[in-house]
Amino acid sequence: MLLTSRDNKWLKTFRAALRGSGPAPGEAIGVEGPKFVEDALRSGLRAEALLVSESAERAAEPILRAASATESGIPRSRIFQTTDKLFASVAGTDSPQGVAAVFSQPEWTLDDALHGPGAMREAAPLVIVMTGVQDPGNVGTILRSAEAFGATGAIATRGTADPWSPKALRASAGSALRLPLLRGMAVPVLLAQLRIARLKIYAATTASANERHAPREIASQADLRESAAIFVGGEGAGLPSELTRAADAVISIAISASVESLNAGIAASILLYEAARQRRAILEDQSGGGLRHAL
DSSP states (O other): OOEETTOOOOHHHHHHHHHHHHHOOOEEEESSSHHHHHHHTTTTTTTTEEEEGGGGGGHHHHHHHHHHSSOOOOOOEEEEOOOOHHHHHOOOOSSSSSSEEEEOOOOHHHHHHHHGGGGGSSSSSEEEEEESSOOOOHHHHHHHHHHTTTSSSEEEESSSOOOEEEHHHHTTTTTHHHOOOOEOOHHHHHHHHHTTTOEEEEEEEEGGGGTTSSOOGGGGSSSSSSSEEEEEEBBBTBBHHHHHHHSSSSEEEEEOOOOOOOOOHHHHHHHHHHHHHHHHHHHHHHTTSSTTTTO
16 A cells, blocks of 8 residues: 555654654554564564555565564555655654564563563573663663573663663664563562562672772672572663662672763673673583583
């Protein structure tokens, strides 16, 4: 179906999804670019509609093949074409590639975040919690690292940039669509639920060289092989003091005294890597050292 009016309801839906700050409950997630759309389909998300510009018909062919291999596919009546100019008017990128889709939100639960997808369900829970991380680029980076280093799930508490916003999705390279993810949880409720699930709660900070004698655990000394939730704070203020006090332990990354703090995305990535290193060491011990150089 060819869409030719800027005021078409579907073009308005795509514009809101691809240019907004993240979907409200029940609204669609906007995904732009052939590779991202194809990856989202292959990850099992249900597509509500596909939009292709006139010059991108060939780029849409692999997407249609991927859709035909899924249970829900894309309804033929929801595959739309439009002019390059109209596509650019709804796209969220400066150089649109002519393909976009809107997807229904996945319905993740806390249990999903604790146990991870598929084959990971036997692993000890490792959850990264973003609290007040306001830069969507950092949110996306954290989610990408979380998937890369084997986190079972991620949680964005209230006040954190929406991980399904277009910028966060792009920064996550699609991880935000695959990793079990919860949005908008209140910190007190989350802490109570994590304690019921018997996760150790870590509050992440940075420590300069002259603070190394403070009562805190350096990342390499904390036991991240156990069930754990790591809270990472915002770019400026970090974690609120009441959360730090409520945590079971404060975990630090030692940095040079000349550097005030680390970017939230970098800090979370270091901690997730350390957790993966420690957890891989368990497998190495079990396999007689065969995995020693895997990380």
